[in-house]
Amino acid sequence: MRRFDTIVTANRPVADGYRELRFAWPPDDGRRADDGREADDPAPGRFFTLRAGGRYDPALRRPFAFSDWRPSGRRPSGGEDGGAIAGEAACVFQLRGRGTAHLATLRPGDSLDVLGPLGRGFAKPPRGARPLLIAGGIGVGPMLYLAAALAADAAAGLCEAPILAVGARTAALVPVGLLPAGTAVCTDDGSAGFRGTVADWLASFDPGLPPAFYACGPAPMMAAVAAVAASRRAPYEAAVEQWMACGVGACAGCAVRLRSGDYVKACSDGPVLDGGLVDWEAMA
């Protein structure tokens, strides 16, 4: 992780009240983790925080999952570690308060203060399992990146092709332009796609293979996916959303309650947690 100042490359509306923010990801120092992975690997499910306004007001940075990350194609030949990697990162955000109102005003070329990548991302699906990606509302962000990554893995024969289902109250809240072909769209009012919640859709869907669930969305949806995953004895990788202060595991502000009664930190234990262990009622 590192904190850096970079520039915005794009900021556009993608649905009613939803925007996609893209920014340059400067090269890191090429460090690699002990297990050989990139120490600063911006993997699906991980996140970053943005300063959204003045330097200390708002006092809290705003956390966002990567909705995309792509290398800029340049991999300078460095030492044996392969050199530094630069790229472009993105998130999808919903206009909710003063922080996101500020982010909405950013234009290409504006500076952006980023801290990341942070947290623990999604695990790979088991061999032979069908990845079922369930997104509700603004939870679509991390699932877009995961869907793209798993599709690439599937094309390389590393896993089965993922299926993405996206739920929203109404069609205007669905970021249609960002969705990969074949996405199952669900709307509460039936204005687009399946009429009903993604949980309703899921109950009647046959994945053909043993499923591996991935989800991000409101607590009732997450709880519904937990019930389905439990009934099918399937793994469930759940990305949680919580207010955060430090983002690095120091302050314990982003506590998420587990069914055991223990608390874990969304920022450093998560944001991807075993969805079967989370107390979703406490998150509501």
Place this chain on the structure above:
Amino acid sequence: MTDDRNLGVTIRGMTMPNPVGVASGAFGYGEEYEALVDLDALGAIYTKAVTPEPRPGNPAPRLADTPAGMLNSIGLANPGLDAFVADKLPFLRGRRCSVVVNVAGKTEDDYLRVVERLDGEAGVDGYEINVSCPNVAHGGLAFGTDPAQVERLTRRLADARSKAPGRPIIVKLSPNVTDITAVAKAAEAGGADALSCVNTLVGMVIDVKARRTVLAMGTGGLSGPAIRPVGVACVYKASRAVSIPVIGLGGIASADDALQYLLAGAVAVQVGTALFSRPEAPLEVLDGVRAFMEREGVGSVADIRKLLR
């Protein structure tokens, strides 16, 4: 360049290499920030609170965004004394900066247990006694608002030092009192070596749409630039009421913020909430304080207060 010796601050047997520390609760146990902050450049790390037993902390949500600040109700979540010694202290041992352990509990005996156990452990330079946490039902603020209890607790803790008698007892005061000087004097009378001013202010945010408090616990502790004038006033008053050193904190994000506290009477400062927005804030504060001392020809940090007109 000012000689680094001039930046040092000595309290009892502890000498901090410089006056800028990181506040308890904002910096974990140091390790969490290792990738972002040069720990050896800090004056002191005030650890997250340590209680005798592990504490899971309060129900979520624990945080709320407020104008120029934040509200927290963490509830002293910490792994407990044994885990602190086994898992957290080794990382802190041998640091160039001072390591001050923030001590908390429900009862006086809880505080005593922590200090007695740490007395025999290397790697601790001092104790900050948290008698001002607004987010726990017992201990914390319930202690910090009663001068007689502060005096008695401070005396018991001061007397508990045996193997490491040079470690200072620093009592962290609450601004949630009518007269902070009464509590400051009580801590001094009990044998405190220094005071930290101030902990958070009790606050509440209500979500009007949902018609409920944003924090699960209702109230929380307000921190950040919003409380800085309160903290500066408390340091000004407390430092004139006692003869022991005062460490200032509350909304410090820049060198000028720190200098307000130092001019008001503090001998050192802590940066807390600003870390969340900008992890390098304490080092920027230090650079600015050093530049000020050079510019003004001030020989030691403790002399900055003499410049106040």
